[in-house]
Amino acid sequence: MKIDSLFQPLEASSSVVDFEFDGQTLQAPDGANLAAALLAAGVVTFRYTPVSGAPRAAFCMMGACFDCLVDIEGVHRQACMCQVHAGMVVRQIKPESDDE
Amino acid sequence: MSKTDYDMVIIGAGPAGMAAAAQAAELGLHVLLLDEQSQPGGQIYRDVDRVPDSRVGILGQDYLEGRQLTTQLQYDNLQYIRGAAVWQVDLHGKVAYTVNGKGRRVAGARILLASGALERPMPIPGWTLPGVMTAGAAQILLKQSGLIADRAVLAGSGPLLYLLASQMVRAGKPPLALVETQTVGDAIKSASHLWGALQGWSYMAKGLSMLREIQAAKVPRFRGATALTCQGQDQVQRFQFEHGGKTHVLETNAVFLHHGVVPNIQASQSLRLKHQFDDLQQSFKPVTDHWGATDAEQIYVAGDGSGIGGAAVASLSGRLAALKIAHDLERLDDDWLAQLSAPIKAQKRRELNARPFIDKAYPPYKKALLPDDPTIICRCEEVTAGDVRRYASLGCLGPNQTKAFGRVGMGPCQGRYCGLTASQILADANGLPMQETGYYRIRPPLKPITMGELATVEPEQDELSPLEHS
Numbered sequence: 094m095k096i097d098s099l100f101q102p103l104e105a106s107s108s109v110v111d112f113e114f115d116g117q118t119l120q121a122p123d124g125a126n127l128a129a130a131l132l133a134a135g136v137v138t139f140r141y142t143p144v145s146g147a148p149r150a151a152f153c154m155m156g157a158c159f160d161c162l163v164d165i166e167g168v169h170r171q172a173c174m175c176q177v178h179a180g181m182v183v184r185q186i187k188p189e190s191d192d193e
Numbered sequence: 194m195s196k197t198d199y200d201m202v203i204i205g206a207g208p209a210g211m212a213a214a215a216q217a218a219e220l221g222l223h224v225l226l227l228d229e230q231s232q233p234g235g236q237i238y239r240d241v242d243r244v245p246d247s248r249v250g251i252l253g254q255d256y257l258e259g260r261q262l263t264t265q266l267q268y269d270n271l272q273y274i275r276g277a278a279v280w281q282v283d284l285h286g287k288v289a290y291t292v293n294g295k296g297r298r299v300a301g302a303r304i305l306l307a308s309g310a311l312e313r314p315m316p317i318p319g320w321t322l323p324g325v326m327t328a329g330a331a332q333i334l335l336k337q338s339g340l341i342a343d344r345a346v347l348a349g350s351g352p353l354l355y356l357l358a359s360q361m362v363r364a365g366k367p368p369l370a371l372v373e374t375q376t377v378g379d380a381i382k383s384a385s386h387l388w389g390a391l392q393g394w395s396y397m398a399k400g401l402s403m404l405r406e407i408q409a410a411k412v413p414r415f416r417g418a419t420a421l422t423c424q425g426q427d428q429v430q431r432f433q434f435e436h437g438g439k440t441h442v443l444e445t446n447a448v449f450l451h452h453g454v455v456p457n458i459q460a461s462q463s464l465r466l467k468h469q470f471d472d473l474q475q476s477f478k479p480v481t482d483h484w485g486a487t488d489a490e491q492i493y494v495a496g497d498g499s500g501i502g503g504a505a506v507a508s509l510s511g512r513l514a515a516l517k518i519a520h521d522l523e524r525l526d527d528d529w530l531a532q533l534s535a536p537i538k539a540q541k542r543r544e545l546n547a548r549p550f551i552d553k554a555y556p557p558y559k560k561a562l563l564p565d566d567p568t569i570i571c572r573c574e575e576v577t578a579g580d581v582r583r584y585a586s587l588g589c590l591g592p593n594q595t596k597a598f599g600r601v602g603m604g605p606c607q608g609r610y611c612g613l614t615a616s617q618i619l620a621d622a623n624g625l626p627m628q629e630t631g632y633y634r635i636r637p638p639l640k641p642i643t644m645g646e647l648a649t650v651e652p653e654q655d656e657l658s659p660l661e662h663s
Contacts, residue, residue, distance in 0.1 A: 099324070099446045102195070102338040103364060105249050129338035137323050138427045145576040146429050150323035154330035155236055156278075156640075157311050159456075159605035160321075162574060168643060174278075176231065185214055 098135035110179035114163075121177045128154060128161045128173035131183075139163055139172060140186035162186055199225040199272075202301030202517055204460065206281050206505045207235020209496025210307035211262040213511035218268035220519045225299060226375045227277040227290055229640075232451050235309055237504045240337040246443075248339055251363045251657055253356075255399070256336070262508060264416050266322020275364070280482040280638035282306070282460050286491045289650065291642050296650035303518045306461055310454035310497035314610045314657055315349060316570045316578070319423030321451065328357050328451035342364050345447035346420055346432045346438060348372040351555040352400055355450050359403040360411040367446055371407065374452065374558035376417040383554035390550030397547065415441070417559065423448050452557045455613060456498045463633040464492060470627040471551050475503055475562070476613060477632050482625070484517035485539070493518060501507060502545055534619045562617050570618070571611040578618055585622035592616050592633050605641060610631040 106122040113119070114136060121130030128151040131139065138148040139161050152162040154173045161172040164184040172183075201217050203210045206228035214226040234241045236258025264275050274292055281289040286301045312327040319325065328347060328443060334340040341361060347354045348370045358368050391398055407414070420435040432443045446558070455476035458468065467480040467488045478500045485493040495514040496507035516534050519525040525533070565571060566579025576599050584598040592608075592615045595601045601615055602608035613632050620630040 099342050100334065100340040101343060101366065103251070103335075103341060104245060105601055121367060128337055129334055132334070133338070133340055139323075142575060147321060149321065150428075151326065152321075153259050153312060153327050153610075154333040155311075157606060157609045159570065161323070162605070174229070 098132075098133055099130075100132045102133060110177065112140075112177050112179065112181040112183065114183045115185045123178065125150070125177045126173060127175040127177050127183065128179045130172075131163075131172060138185060141188050143188055146188045197286060197300045199299060199301045200522055200524075201225070201287070201303045201461075202227065202299060203281070203303060203305045203307055203517070204228075204288065205309055205496070206233040206273065206275075207237060207307060207309045207496060207497075207507065208262060209257070209309070209498070209507040209511035209514075210235070210305070211266060211511070212508035213269055213307060213495055214273070215262070215265035215306050215459050215514040215521060216512040216515035218271035218321040220515070220524055221270065221383040222515075222524060222648060223517055224271045225301065225357060226269075226271065226652045227279055227288070227456065228273070228275055229278045231275055233266060233273065233275070234259050236333065238263065239333055244336060245339070248336075251360050252336060253360070253534075258504075268606045278640040278642075279460070280640045280642055282464060282492075282637075282639075284464060284489050284491065289637075291640075292645045294646055294648050294649070296642065297646075301491075302522055303493060303515050305485070305518070306492065306494045306498055307512070308460055308498050309507070310501060311457045311609055312451060313453045313455045313557060314570075314612075315450040315452050315558065315562045315612055315615050316568050316611075317421045317423065317450070317558075317561055318568050319425065319429065321421055321569055321572055321575075322425050323427065323428040324429035324446045324563070325426070325450065326424045327446045327455070328353050328449040328506070329606065331357055331535035332360075332447045335360060335364075339374045342447035342449075343606045344445055345449055346370050346372060346443055346445045347449050347451070348374070348418075348432065348434070349558055349561075351451055351453050351549060352396075352403075353454075355400060355403040355407060357449065357451075358412060360407040362406050362412065366414050366438075367407075367410045369413075371412055371414045371441055372418045372421065372432070372436075373416045374418055374421070376460050379554055379556055383550050386550035386553055387592065392546040393545070396551075396602060421558070421560070452561060454497065454501055457609075458466060458498065458632070459607065459609065459635050459639050461487070461492075461494055462632060463499065463637055463639060464489060466492065467493075468632065471500060475550065475557055477500070477616075477627075483513070485514035486517060492595050493662070495592045501598050502541075502548060504545045506541055509537050509544065513541070560660075562614070563621055564614070564618075570614045571601040571604065572603075573606050573611075574600040576601040578610070581618045582622050583616055585619050589619065590623055590625070592619060593629050595619065596633075602633050603653040607639070
């Protein structure tokens with residue numbers, strides 16, 4: 094699902110931490126907005142919908158639309174409302190794993 | 194009245210909430226300011242305290258104005274809690290929120306709702322594809338994270354598109370195209386408001402200067418575009434539209450949509466406050482007086498959440514609400530209230546001068562107000578415009594009934610991005626006015642909370658009273 098990121102950073106970050114998305118190790122500045130970090134890393138699909146299995150990603154970036162939901166240690170959270178920390182384990186939400 | 198923890202609890206640390214907090218604290222009120230983000234500023238001044246100097250030139254001076262508000266939050270009698278997601282407000286001044294995974298409840302003598310605006314939903318074919326975002330989201334990525342998309346298409350109408358385009362130009366990543374839905378006819382209709390707009394000249398001057406930057410960078414502009422669609426399989430790959438009698442297809446992986454912003458009425462609707470439909474701004478807003486007072490004695494609303502006016506109007510309306518609340522609580526007498534509020538009211542009137550011109554010149558994209566049948570309007574439950582029309586044909590009159598028909602508005606966003614569209618489609622199909630059609634009945638929790646978070650809330654003797662149902 095990864096491509097060269099569409100989103101380019103304006104400035105290089107001085108210190109980054111490792112975190113995990115769906116088994117892949119990604120890097121982002123410590124405390125970075127998780128949705129932004131995923132987009133910057135070239136992640137295209139954050140989750141698949143429970144209704145039709147359609148792919149979705151961040152849409153509003155302000156905690157209103159819930160399209161950026163990801164699984165963080167078993168809880169579905171809005172990626173745009175979370176901060177990256179070292180060792181964080183994030184998973185894509187897939188229809189079969191959805192229990193909402 | 195039950196025991197209160199604060200004189201005033203403010204929800205939202207954008208321009209309205211921050212200005213209200215500072216004004217109230219200055220008058221000696223005991224204030225709690227709750228905000229969901231990690232930094233004060235709201236969306237317009239998102240992360241303004243942390244932005245590196247290198248980004249300032251791209252974002253512009255107006256953005257930095259936000260620091261005048263964020264630096265005013267230092268008072269001993271003002272407590273500011275960041276990362277606080279409010280999930281319930283009641284008519285007696287009780288507020289429940291979650292911070293760091295812990296549930297909390299507080300009571301205020303007065304509550305000020307300052308939860309700002311949301312992007313007007315813009316349901317066009319393919320708007321749910323990854324890579325399609327709001328223009329507001331693009332701005333947030335730029336302000337907070339310093340990220341900018343390559344070869345993006347900006348589509349819709351309104352000054353925010355020009356601001357974003359000019360910032361992208363300054364960052365060296367001009368958009369691929371600006372596809373605008375407003376028409377020459379809209380420009381003619383707006384002309385009668387030009388005099389007012391000229392009195393708010395600084396807005397006009399800024400708009401023209403942004404347009405010059407966009408033009409100098411040779412960004413193609415298509416005005417009066419129709420039939421906008423985002424296409425692709427697993428992500429957006431093409432943006433298609435009609436312009437000048439021709440079909441245009443642009444190859445892109447990023448589309449930023451915008452056709453105005455609307456009041457965020459989740460909290461005010463959950464309180465069953467009186468709301469009215471504003472025909473010019475094509476949105477619902479709570480009914481308030483010029484202080485921001487509502488039909489509930491303890492509840493005030495300020496800023497874009499009470500009608501779209503922009504950041505400057507929001508901070509002025511926040512200060513007016515704070516003054517009136519201080520007066521309610523007998524910390525300010527009639528004379529002082531009149532004296533302190535007069536210059537703020539005059540300035541607010543001046544700031545609002547340009548608004549009718551902007552509203553008329555950049556109306557919402559019609560096809561996104563009443564989309565074609567196959568277009569998804571409820572992103573969460575994937576309900577189409579045609580589904581809602583079918584519910585109407587089966588006798589469904591109001592948006593709450595549609596929930597039972599097809600779960601529209603019942604997903605995690607709780608109608609934030611389909612509420613207006615669902616009401617609009619029903620009103621149109623049933624030949625009823627928007628006011629009569631109404632809006633979703635919003636219920637707490639306003640934000641999802643885990644059972645674990647709920648379990649951390651301390652029980653109280655006088656429990657949160659159930660919301661009155663009208």
